[in-house]
Amino acid sequence: MSGAGSTRREIVVADVGGTHARFAIAEIAGGKCLSLGETTKLETADHASFQTAWEAFGSRLGRELPREAGIAIAAPIAGDTIKMTNNPWIIRPRLIAEKLGLDAHVLLNDFAAVAHAVDGVGEEHLLHVTGPDKPLPEEGIISILGPGTGLGVAALLRENGRSHVIPTEGGHADYAPLDSVEDRLLAALRDKHNRVSVERVVAGPGFRTILEVLAVLEGRPVPKGSDPELWTLALSGKDSLANAALDRFCLCLGAVAGDVALTHGPGPVVIAGGLGYRLREYLPQSGFAERFVSKGRYRELMSAQPVKLITHPEPGLFGAAAAFAKANS
CATH class of the missing domain: 3.40.367.20 (Hexokinase; domain 1)
Structure with a gap:
């Protein structure tokens, strides 16, 4: 069966951390990310808000932005107001679509996004550090953590052929x-x-x-x-x-x-x-x-x-x- 999910299309993707906000254009189809365009990295300290950083990305790109987006933010995604731990920006989820001119978007924790990446990349993007040198299992729970401006933690649960991402603090x-x-x-x-x-x-x-x-x-x-x-x-x-x-x-x-x-x-x-x-x-x-x-x-x-x-x-x-x-x- 074909449908919107199987059609190749472009979306905006953003990854907002304590120090930088990264933007790119991604191509998706069939429930997967097929490609990721060149990244624009902006200093959060140089912009008054997420909206102004979004507009700066659009200006640099020099074209109209797609009206769909995946947005990852280094903060718990809860409530009417998101106050970031290591960034003074305040983000109001209910206003995102209106402020950014979006028809559809997904808003998620930044390490939930990384967990989705772990689930989607091939073994060529996973370097062995210690323990048994074998692929990640297709069943069970995988912990993801990473130091940056803060310390992100998430979990990826693989069960019965499906994957579930669990954001944590x-x-x-x-x-x-x-x-x-x-x-x-x-x-x-x-x-x-x-x-x-x-x-x-x-x-x-x-x-x-x-x-x-x-x-x-x-x-x-x-x-x-x-x-x-x-x-x-x-x-x-x-x-x-x-x-x-x-x-x-x-x-x-x-x-x-x-x-x-x-x-x-x-x-x-x-x-x-x-x-x-x-x-x-x-x-x-x-x-x-x-x-x-x-x-x-x-x-x-x-x-x-x-x-x-x-x-x-x-x-x-x-x-x-x-x-x-x-x-x-």
């Missing part, structure tokens, strides 16, 4: 230190934030705090630079203190990933997020794997779970397109 669970260095880290963060979530540690801004704690421990000055510059320094391997902070970040990420896997299943894990992608070469050789499986009586069970990293360059946009296509097939 697991990045805001309490942080649990596992050694004396991390006790210091928790104390430093508690002084700033009172309650310390895992997002305060294993997301982009958390790296600076780790670096500062290690600097105090050694009586050394903290390397200068913005957060992105410090990340670049750490990944370059040119500064021993920054490299030690990177090792600690990977240890903490492994522990959190293991906790998320236990909470959801346990089952396989896929690492995503902007920082996840930057860590794709470093993570497999770090202490991530040991911390992931170090769950006491469940060590053997955790050792049986594959951990992969999605290497698709724009999983949020791809997933937003896939979610719209699936909802309109």
Whole structure:
């Protein structure tokens, strides 16, 4: 049977995070994303609202935008007003169609979009990190988490040939230190934030705090630079203190990933997020794997779970397109 869902058509896709808003034109048909056009990345700080950023994308594209869209936002999709955690924009779901001139759209959490991407990409976009080197299972639950400006967490349930995406706010669970260095880290963060979530540690801004704690421990000055510059320094391997902070970040990420896997299943894990992608070469050789499986009586069970990293360059946009296509097939 043919229908609207089987017809090839273009839609706008957007992936709105704390630092950047990404836009592209996607082609969909048959409940799937067939292709993704060139990405336009805008700084959220340079635009007053999502609507003005949308208009800026249209101006750059130089053509009339399609009247259908898949929109992923780094916030819980609930209520009449969406206030983003790491972005001052306020989005009112009921007004989206009117403000953007849309006939149809899907609005979803950004990591729900990434979960749709994990479900839709091929194995060529899934890099092995640790555990058994085998494809993701066709049945069961898969956890997706990724560090960026914040820490996104979602779950993908595959059951009886169907896939169900479950958005969560697991990045805001309490942080649990596992050694004396991390006790210091928790104390430093508690002084700033009172309650310390895992997002305060294993997301982009958390790296600076780790670096500062290690600097105090050694009586050394903290390397200068913005957060992105410090990340670049750490990944370059040119500064021993920054490299030690990177090792600690990977240890903490492994522990959190293991906790998320236990909470959801346990089952396989896929690492995503902007920082996840930057860590794709470093993570497999770090202490991530040991911390992931170090769950006491469940060590053997955790050792049986594959951990992969999605290497698709724009999983949020791809997933937003896939979610719209699936909802309109």
